Amino acid sequence: MERKLLHILRSLLGMNKDDHPPEADDANVDLIRVRINSYMLQQKPFLKPHYKLKDLADDMQMPLHQLSAFLNKRLGMHFTDYLNQFRIKYCEDLIKNEKPGRINLKELVTKSGFHNRNTFTTAFKKFTGKTPSDYIRNRLYT
Structure with a gap:
């Protein structure tokens, strides 16, 4: 499951290195958004005063730069917001x-x-x- 999400995330962000067409569609964006939002609502890591982007990336088992790019490009906001x-x-x-x-x-x-x-x-x-x-x-x- 984690590998599939990483593949989808790479595709969504244009980071796919192979020659296959990107799989960036609304369903994939929604899948990642739902996964991250569900984690935030269920685990409530935002209640930790010094919670950082790296902490969320580790918790979600995603590369830091890809999570940051997803938040910025796909959700249109910085991690702090x-x-x-x-x-x-x-x-x-x-x-x-x-x-x-x-x-x-x-x-x-x-x-x-x-x-x-x-x-x-x-x-x-x-x-x-x-x-x-x-x-x-x-x-x-x-």
């Missing part, structure tokens, strides 16, 4: 499930896998359009 979108979604779920008045921003930062509040706030605003404080305040009144 890919990781942070999972962190912010997780944070939104924490906020939605917490009782009003019991939400602590400092705890949200660490529980969501961020290592500092500035990075957390920047990412939160990028993916939700609101600061964490505004998001929480808005939740109280809806």
